[in-house]
Amino acid sequence: MTAAPPLSIILDCDPGHDDAIAMVVAARHANLLGITTVAGNAPLERTTRNAIIVRDLLGIDVPVHSGANRPLVAPPQHASYVHGESGMDGADLPEPSGPPASTDAVGFIIETCRAHEGAWLVPTGPLTNIALALRAAPDLADRIAGISLMGGGSFGNRTAAAEFNIWCDPEAAAIVFEYGGTLIQAGLDVTHRFQATTERIERVRVLPGRLAAVLTDLFVFFSNTYVSRHDDMEGAAVHDPCAVMALTHPHLFTTQRRHVSVEIHGTKTRGMTVIDERRLRERPGPNCTVLTDVDASAGFHVITESIAHFSQ
Numbered sequence: 001m002t003a004a005p006p007l008s009i010i011l012d013c014d015p016g017h018d019d020a021i022a023m024v025v026a027a028r029h030a031n032l033l034g035i036t037t038v039a040g041n042a043p044l045e046r047t048t049r050n051a052i053i054v055r056d057l058l059g060i061d062v063p064v065h066s067g068a069n070r071p072l073v074a075p076p077q078h079a080s081y082v083h084g085e086s087g088m089d090g091a092d093l094p095e096p097s098g099p100p101a102s103t104d105a106v107g108f109i110i111e112t113c114r115a116h117e118g119a120w121l122v123p124t125g126p127l128t129n130i131a132l133a134l135r136a137a138p139d140l141a142d143r144i145a146g147i148s149l150m151g152g153g154s155f156g157n158r159t160a161a162a163e164f165n166i167w168c169d170p171e172a173a174a175i176v177f178e179y180g181g182t183l184i185q186a187g188l189d190v191t192h193r194f195q196a197t198t199e200r201i202e203r204v205r206v207l208p209g210r211l212a213a214v215l216t217d218l219f220v221f222f223s224n225t226y227v228s229r230h231d232d233m234e235g236a237a238v239h240d241p242c243a244v245m246a247l248t249h250p251h252l253f254t255t256q257r258r259h260v261s262v263e264i265h266g267t268k269t270r271g272m273t274v275i276d277e278r279r280l281r282e283r284p285g286p287n288c289t290v291l292t293d294v295d296a297s298a299g300f301h302v303i304t305e306s307i308a309h310f311s312q
Helices: 017-029 044-058 105-115 128-136 164-168 170-177 198-205 210-229 241-248 296-310
Strands: 008-013 031-037 064-066 120-123 146-150 183-186 253-262 273-276 288-294
Touching: 008 017, 008 105, 008 241, 017 031, 017 044, 017 210, 017 241, 017 296, 031 044, 031 105, 044 064, 044 210, 064 105, 105 128, 120 128, 120 241, 128 170, 146 241, 164 170, 170 253, 183 241, 183 253, 198 210, 198 296, 210 296, 241 253, 241 288, 241 296
Parallel strands: 008 031, 008 120, 031 064, 120 146, 146 183, 183 288
Antiparallel strands: 253 273, 253 288
Protein backbone atom coordinates (compact mmCIF):
# COMPACT_ATOMS: atom_id res chain seq x y z
CA MET A 1 0.00 0.00 0.00
CA THR A 2 1.47 3.35 -1.02
CA ALA A 3 1.57 6.25 1.40
CA ALA A 4 -0.79 9.15 0.81
CA PRO A 5 0.89 12.14 -0.84
CA PRO A 6 1.69 15.01 1.51
CA LEU A 7 -0.87 17.75 1.93
CA SER A 8 -0.31 20.85 -0.19
CA ILE A 9 -0.19 24.06 1.82
CA ILE A 10 0.55 27.76 1.52
CA LEU A 11 2.18 29.04 4.70
CA ASP A 12 1.20 32.65 5.42
CA CYS A 13 3.46 33.99 8.15
CA ASP A 14 5.16 36.89 9.92
CA PRO A 15 8.54 35.46 11.03
CA GLY A 16 8.91 35.50 14.08
CA HIS A 17 10.87 32.78 15.86
CA ASP A 18 8.02 30.27 15.94
CA ASP A 19 7.06 31.02 12.33
CA ALA A 20 10.57 29.88 11.39
CA ILE A 21 9.90 26.55 13.08
CA ALA A 22 6.56 26.28 11.28
CA MET A 23 8.45 26.76 8.00
CA VAL A 24 10.82 23.91 8.87
CA VAL A 25 8.01 21.49 9.72
CA ALA A 26 5.98 22.50 6.65
CA ALA A 27 8.96 22.03 4.34
CA ARG A 28 9.63 18.60 5.83
CA HIS A 29 6.13 17.15 6.10
CA ALA A 30 3.95 18.95 3.53
CA ASN A 31 4.04 19.94 -0.11
CA LEU A 32 4.88 23.59 0.50
CA LEU A 33 3.50 25.49 -2.49
CA GLY A 34 4.69 28.88 -1.32
CA ILE A 35 5.36 31.19 1.59
CA THR A 36 3.51 34.48 1.91
CA THR A 37 4.37 37.18 4.42
CA VAL A 38 2.38 39.74 6.36
CA ALA A 39 3.22 42.49 8.82
CA GLY A 40 2.78 41.31 12.39
CA ASN A 41 5.62 40.31 14.68
CA ALA A 42 7.67 42.92 12.81
CA PRO A 43 7.07 45.29 9.88
CA LEU A 44 6.56 43.63 6.49
CA GLU A 45 10.04 44.25 5.12
CA ARG A 46 11.52 42.46 8.15
CA THR A 47 9.11 39.52 8.18
CA THR A 48 9.73 39.05 4.45
CA ARG A 49 13.49 39.23 4.93
CA ASN A 50 13.27 36.66 7.72
CA ALA A 51 11.15 34.29 5.64
CA ILE A 52 13.65 34.42 2.78
CA ILE A 53 16.55 33.79 5.17
CA VAL A 54 14.87 30.72 6.69
CA ARG A 55 13.90 29.47 3.23
CA ASP A 56 17.55 29.84 2.17
CA LEU A 57 18.79 28.00 5.27
CA LEU A 58 16.43 25.14 4.43
CA GLY A 59 17.76 25.02 0.88
CA ILE A 60 14.30 24.59 -0.62
CA ASP A 61 13.01 25.91 -3.92
CA VAL A 62 9.86 27.60 -2.62
CA PRO A 63 8.85 31.15 -3.56
CA VAL A 64 8.32 33.87 -0.94
CA HIS A 65 5.74 36.55 -1.75
CA SER A 66 5.27 39.60 0.47
CA GLY A 67 1.78 40.83 1.23
CA ALA A 68 -0.11 43.23 3.46
CA ASN A 69 1.96 45.80 5.31
CA ARG A 70 -0.85 46.78 7.69
CA PRO A 71 -4.21 45.51 8.96
CA LEU A 72 -7.48 46.14 7.10
CA VAL A 73 -8.66 48.86 9.50
CA ALA A 74 -6.49 49.13 12.59
CA PRO A 75 -3.10 50.83 12.72
CA PRO A 76 -0.14 48.47 12.43
CA GLN A 77 1.17 46.93 15.65
CA HIS A 78 4.29 44.82 16.13
CA ALA A 79 5.81 42.54 18.78
CA SER A 80 9.41 43.65 19.25
CA TYR A 81 8.93 43.06 22.99
CA VAL A 82 8.82 39.31 22.19
CA HIS A 83 10.77 38.85 18.94
CA GLY A 84 13.17 41.82 19.00
CA GLU A 85 13.40 44.63 16.48
CA SER A 86 14.35 42.32 13.59
CA GLY A 87 11.49 39.92 14.28
CA MET A 88 14.06 37.14 14.78
CA ASP A 89 16.60 38.49 17.24
CA GLY A 90 19.07 36.19 18.96
CA ALA A 91 21.00 34.57 16.10
CA ASP A 92 23.69 35.58 13.62
CA LEU A 93 21.56 35.39 10.48
CA PRO A 94 22.93 35.36 6.94
CA GLU A 95 21.87 37.92 4.37
CA PRO A 96 18.86 36.89 2.27
CA SER A 97 19.64 35.53 -1.18
CA GLY A 98 17.49 38.14 -2.88
CA PRO A 99 14.13 39.90 -2.90
CA PRO A 100 10.75 38.17 -2.68
CA ALA A 101 9.32 36.60 -5.81
CA SER A 102 6.64 39.29 -5.78
CA THR A 103 4.90 41.81 -3.55
CA ASP A 104 1.47 40.39 -4.40
CA ALA A 105 0.91 37.66 -1.83
CA VAL A 106 -2.85 37.90 -2.24
CA GLY A 107 -2.63 37.35 -5.99
CA PHE A 108 -0.29 34.41 -5.42
CA ILE A 109 -2.70 32.85 -2.91
CA ILE A 110 -5.63 33.20 -5.31
CA GLU A 111 -3.80 31.87 -8.37
CA THR A 112 -2.19 29.00 -6.50
CA CYS A 113 -5.38 27.86 -4.79
CA ARG A 114 -7.18 27.88 -8.14
CA ALA A 115 -4.37 25.88 -9.73
CA HIS A 116 -4.09 23.41 -6.81
CA GLU A 117 -7.62 22.68 -5.68
CA GLY A 118 -7.68 21.04 -2.27
CA ALA A 119 -4.68 22.95 -0.91
CA TRP A 120 -4.68 24.20 2.68
CA LEU A 121 -4.02 27.75 3.82
CA VAL A 122 -1.93 27.81 7.00
CA PRO A 123 -1.71 31.35 8.43
CA THR A 124 0.49 31.83 11.49
CA GLY A 125 0.34 35.63 11.69
CA PRO A 126 -2.38 38.28 11.38
CA LEU A 127 -5.03 37.13 8.94
CA THR A 128 -4.90 40.13 6.60
CA ASN A 129 -3.63 38.34 3.48
CA ILE A 130 -6.11 35.49 3.90
CA ALA A 131 -9.06 37.84 4.38
CA LEU A 132 -8.07 39.90 1.35
CA ALA A 133 -7.81 36.76 -0.78
CA LEU A 134 -11.20 35.45 0.37
CA ARG A 135 -12.79 38.84 -0.25
CA ALA A 136 -11.24 39.25 -3.71
CA ALA A 137 -11.93 35.65 -4.78
CA PRO A 138 -14.97 34.19 -2.98
CA ASP A 139 -14.59 30.99 -5.02
CA LEU A 140 -11.56 30.09 -2.89
CA ALA A 141 -13.86 29.03 -0.07
CA ASP A 142 -14.95 26.06 -2.19
CA ARG A 143 -11.56 25.38 -3.76
CA ILE A 144 -9.37 25.03 -0.67
CA ALA A 145 -9.39 22.05 1.69
CA GLY A 146 -9.52 24.43 4.61
CA ILE A 147 -7.67 26.89 6.81
CA SER A 148 -5.51 25.83 9.76
CA LEU A 149 -4.53 28.92 11.70
CA MET A 150 -2.59 29.90 14.77
CA GLY A 151 -4.53 32.49 16.72
CA GLY A 152 -6.96 33.21 19.49
CA GLY A 153 -7.87 31.00 22.41
CA SER A 154 -9.99 31.22 25.53
CA PHE A 155 -7.56 33.77 26.98
CA GLY A 156 -5.28 36.42 25.57
CA ASN A 157 -1.64 37.45 25.54
CA ARG A 158 -1.75 40.94 24.01
CA THR A 159 -4.72 41.81 26.22
CA ALA A 160 -6.52 39.78 28.86
CA ALA A 161 -8.98 38.65 26.19
CA ALA A 162 -7.12 38.80 22.86
CA GLU A 163 -4.24 36.83 21.37
CA PHE A 164 -1.77 38.87 19.30
CA ASN A 165 -2.54 37.61 15.78
CA ILE A 166 -6.28 38.16 16.12
CA TRP A 167 -5.85 41.41 18.07
CA CYS A 168 -3.64 42.81 15.29
CA ASP A 169 -6.39 42.55 12.69
CA PRO A 170 -9.77 41.56 14.16
CA GLU A 171 -11.66 42.59 11.03
CA ALA A 172 -9.58 40.21 8.91
CA ALA A 173 -9.99 37.46 11.52
CA ALA A 174 -13.78 37.91 11.48
CA ILE A 175 -13.81 37.38 7.71
CA VAL A 176 -11.77 34.19 8.06
CA PHE A 177 -13.82 32.72 10.91
CA GLU A 178 -16.99 33.39 8.92
CA TYR A 179 -15.77 32.09 5.54
CA GLY A 180 -17.83 28.93 5.79
CA GLY A 181 -15.31 26.19 5.06
CA THR A 182 -13.20 23.85 7.15
CA LEU A 183 -11.38 25.74 9.91
CA ILE A 184 -8.86 24.58 12.52
CA GLN A 185 -7.76 26.86 15.38
CA ALA A 186 -4.47 26.41 17.20
CA GLY A 187 -4.97 28.92 20.01
CA LEU A 188 -3.14 29.72 23.19
CA ASP A 189 -4.92 26.93 25.08
CA VAL A 190 -2.86 24.39 23.14
CA THR A 191 0.25 26.39 22.22
CA HIS A 192 1.04 27.29 25.84
CA ARG A 193 1.25 23.55 26.45
CA PHE A 194 3.95 23.28 23.78
CA GLN A 195 7.05 24.89 25.25
CA ALA A 196 10.68 25.04 24.16
CA THR A 197 12.13 23.96 27.48
CA THR A 198 15.86 23.89 28.15
CA GLU A 199 15.95 20.11 27.66
CA ARG A 200 14.16 20.35 24.31
CA ILE A 201 16.44 23.14 23.10
CA GLU A 202 19.45 21.00 23.98
CA ARG A 203 18.16 18.30 21.62
CA VAL A 204 18.43 20.84 18.81
CA ARG A 205 21.81 22.15 19.97
CA VAL A 206 23.49 18.76 19.58
CA LEU A 207 22.38 18.41 15.97
CA PRO A 208 25.05 19.09 13.34
CA GLY A 209 24.82 21.86 10.79
CA ARG A 210 24.17 25.56 10.45
CA LEU A 211 20.38 25.42 10.56
CA ALA A 212 20.40 23.69 13.94
CA ALA A 213 22.89 26.20 15.31
CA VAL A 214 20.82 29.17 14.14
CA LEU A 215 17.57 27.72 15.45
CA THR A 216 19.16 26.88 18.79
CA ASP A 217 20.13 30.54 19.21
CA LEU A 218 16.63 31.63 18.18
CA PHE A 219 15.06 29.20 20.65
CA VAL A 220 17.26 30.50 23.47
CA PHE A 221 16.35 34.14 22.80
CA PHE A 222 12.66 33.32 22.39
CA SER A 223 12.49 31.18 25.52
CA ASN A 224 14.37 33.70 27.65
CA THR A 225 11.80 36.30 26.61
CA TYR A 226 8.92 34.06 27.64
CA VAL A 227 10.41 32.94 30.94
CA SER A 228 11.23 36.52 31.90
CA ARG A 229 7.73 37.78 31.08
CA HIS A 230 5.60 34.99 32.61
CA ASP A 231 5.03 33.67 36.11
CA ASP A 232 5.05 29.98 35.28
CA MET A 233 6.54 29.08 31.90
CA GLU A 234 9.60 26.86 31.45
CA GLY A 235 10.24 28.02 27.90
CA ALA A 236 8.72 29.78 24.92
CA ALA A 237 5.31 28.73 23.72
CA VAL A 238 6.11 27.41 20.24
CA HIS A 239 2.79 28.49 18.77
CA ASP A 240 3.01 28.38 15.01
CA PRO A 241 4.11 24.82 14.15
CA CYS A 242 0.93 23.62 15.86
CA ALA A 243 -1.09 24.96 12.93
CA VAL A 244 1.08 22.91 10.56
CA MET A 245 1.18 19.75 12.66
CA ALA A 246 -2.61 19.86 13.11
CA LEU A 247 -2.61 18.82 9.43
CA THR A 248 0.55 16.73 9.13
CA HIS A 249 0.36 15.03 12.57
CA PRO A 250 -3.27 15.33 13.71
CA HIS A 251 -2.92 12.39 16.10
CA LEU A 252 -0.81 14.60 18.38
CA PHE A 253 -3.78 16.79 19.29
CA THR A 254 -6.99 16.65 21.28
CA THR A 255 -9.75 18.65 19.63
CA GLN A 256 -13.29 19.92 20.15
CA ARG A 257 -15.84 21.15 17.63
CA ARG A 258 -17.01 24.61 18.65
CA HIS A 259 -18.56 27.75 17.26
CA VAL A 260 -15.94 30.52 17.34
CA SER A 261 -16.53 34.18 16.52
CA VAL A 262 -14.31 37.25 16.69
CA GLU A 263 -15.15 40.32 18.77
CA ILE A 264 -14.36 43.48 16.80
CA HIS A 265 -16.10 46.17 18.87
CA GLY A 266 -15.45 45.54 22.57
CA THR A 267 -13.51 48.16 24.51
CA LYS A 268 -11.72 45.49 26.53
CA THR A 269 -12.42 42.46 24.36
CA ARG A 270 -11.58 43.60 20.80
CA GLY A 271 -9.75 40.74 19.09
CA MET A 272 -11.13 38.07 21.40
CA THR A 273 -12.09 34.73 19.90
CA VAL A 274 -15.39 33.88 21.56
CA ILE A 275 -15.47 30.08 21.86
CA ASP A 276 -19.00 28.93 22.60
CA GLU A 277 -18.74 26.31 25.36
CA ARG A 278 -22.42 26.38 26.29
CA ARG A 279 -24.37 23.14 26.62
CA LEU A 280 -27.57 24.83 25.49
CA ARG A 281 -29.23 23.12 22.55
CA GLU A 282 -29.95 26.45 20.84
CA ARG A 283 -26.28 27.39 20.63
CA PRO A 284 -24.98 27.99 17.08
CA GLY A 285 -23.56 25.01 15.26
CA PRO A 286 -19.78 24.50 15.27
CA ASN A 287 -17.73 26.24 12.61
CA CYS A 288 -14.27 25.35 13.89
CA THR A 289 -12.14 22.49 15.17
CA VAL A 290 -10.41 23.88 18.24
CA LEU A 291 -7.15 22.28 19.38
CA THR A 292 -7.25 21.84 23.16
CA ASP A 293 -4.21 19.70 24.05
CA VAL A 294 -1.03 18.36 22.48
CA ASP A 295 1.42 15.53 23.07
CA ALA A 296 4.24 18.01 23.56
CA SER A 297 7.05 15.46 23.78
CA ALA A 298 6.07 13.77 20.53
CA GLY A 299 5.41 17.14 18.88
CA PHE A 300 8.84 18.43 19.72
CA HIS A 301 10.32 15.22 18.34
CA VAL A 302 8.70 16.14 15.00
CA ILE A 303 10.39 19.54 15.19
CA THR A 304 13.78 18.07 16.07
CA GLU A 305 13.58 15.49 13.28
CA SER A 306 12.56 18.16 10.79
CA ILE A 307 15.50 20.38 11.74
CA ALA A 308 17.89 17.43 11.53
CA HIS A 309 16.61 16.63 8.03
CA PHE A 310 17.62 20.06 6.69
CA SER A 311 20.64 20.84 8.88
CA GLN A 312 23.92 20.03 7.14
